[in-house]
Amino acid sequence: MELLKERIRKDGKIKEGNVLKVDSFLNHQMDVELFHKIGEEFKRRFAEEEINKILTIEASGIGIACVVAEVFHVPVVFAKKTQTKNIAGDVYTTKVESFTHGRIYDIIVAKEFLGKGDKVLIIDDFLANGKALEGLAELVKLSGAEFVGAGIVIEKGFQVGGNVIRSKGIHLESLAIVDSMDEETGEIVFR
Amino acid sequence: MELLKERIRKDGKIKEGNVLKVDSFLNHQMDVELFHKIGEEFKRRFAEEEINKILTIEASGIGIACVVAEVFHVPVVFAKKTQTKNIAGDVYTTKVESFTHGRIYDIIVAKEFLGKGDKVLIIDDFLANGKALEGLAELVKLSGAEFVGAGIVIEKGFQVGGNVIRSKGIHLESLAIVDSMDEETGEIVFR
Numbered sequence: 001m002e003l004l005k006e007r008i009r010k011d012g013k014i015k016e017g018n019v020l021k022v023d024s025f026l027n028h029q030m031d032v033e034l035f036h037k038i039g040e041e042f043k044r045r046f047a048e049e050e051i052n053k054i055l056t057i058e059a060s061g062i063g064i065a066c067v068v069a070e071v072f073h074v075p076v077v078f079a080k081k082t083q084t085k086n087i088a089g090d091v092y093t094t095k096v097e098s099f100t101h102g103r104i105y106d107i108i109v110a111k112e113f114l115g116k117g118d119k120v121l122i123i124d125d126f127l128a129n130g131k132a133l134e135g136l137a138e139l140v141k142l143s144g145a146e147f148v149g150a151g152i153v154i155e156k157g158f159q160v161g162g163n164v165i166r167s168k169g170i171h172l173e174s175l176a177i178v179d180s181m182d183e184e185t186g187e188i189v190f191r
Numbered sequence: 192m193e194l195l196k197e198r199i200r201k202d203g204k205i206k207e208g209n210v211l212k213v214d215s216f217l218n219h220q221m222d223v224e225l226f227h228k229i230g231e232e233f234k235r236r237f238a239e240e241e242i243n244k245i246l247t248i249e250a251s252g253i254g255i256a257c258v259v260a261e262v263f264h265v266p267v268v269f270a271k272k273t274q275t276k277n278i279a280g281d282v283y284t285t286k287v288e289s290f291t292h293g294r295i296y297d298i299i300v301a302k303e304f305l306g307k308g309d310k311v312l313i314i315d316d317f318l319a320n321g322k323a324l325e326g327l328a329e330l331v332k333l334s335g336a337e338f339v340g341a342g343i344v345i346e347k348g349f350q351v352g353g354n355v356i357r358s359k360g361i362h363l364e365s366l367a368i369v370d371s372m373d374e375e376t377g378e379i380v381f382r
Binding site for chain 1: 249
């Protein structure tokens, strides 16, 4: 998606440790008009698929997922992150390892909001090692819903997540795949 | 907002301790078409105000704020909750006391995304004791931005937040004000 790549080139900041900061438009301040165009692009790329629910994960995925869901005319469910040992109530849960924060956390979704008959598109802002996306896919599987595909705004192509997900035959659409970034020159190479 | 009240009556669940669960359409599963109508209602109620930014707080405020922001054609900034003692970088921060979770946490927003010239509408899903809203208002004040008003989806009218905020002369619009709820009968009385 050319508009998105231009925006990343213009406003993205490369930080030490292969960190790409896009918090001026994607995940702290949020450009909802861009999100709408992102929604239209996902709609085009998943035009052949039947989708009746969008699943995402808190916190920064929620805004994108909601605006995308308006384009798809479907509801959103977001998985909650928790470190609580005792999960109360009827929820599906799995564990996700966060490399960024160096810890393992539980993600949960209430059983009443995900289940048989749901055809689920997973939406998230970033794909790097793929652990969050694998966790969300696991929740879909546990619920008996159908995992239709995953729409990612920015994929870090130099990390393993994209390859792992694609090798499973999952319909993955990443709107911008960063193959390399140079902290010194600020250069970003897209696939 | 009659449509919202009807939805609360239909799908809201009253739990012990004056808890109103609306997670089937507002803050776990999210009905984005309803959010759009909520946005139009806020737009009508704040028609006289000049607004160029929406501020909310993670996590459940983000989805509503993003869809509302589409109607206003402005960007969203969300404050992050953190228990980290050492806040890195250039951020505005204040403390918020959570009665629900019985703890105090820091909320932060990057200085680059809030400041002089910003005319800020705060959007959140719930108003109860008002501590989160006061915290967000404090961030706006610290930044030098102008606090135009606050739009709340559900106000618990039997808790003090609404009165505290209104007594300060703040333009507060709550789309549904619950004056009382009965766990036994399921009856909800709106103001």
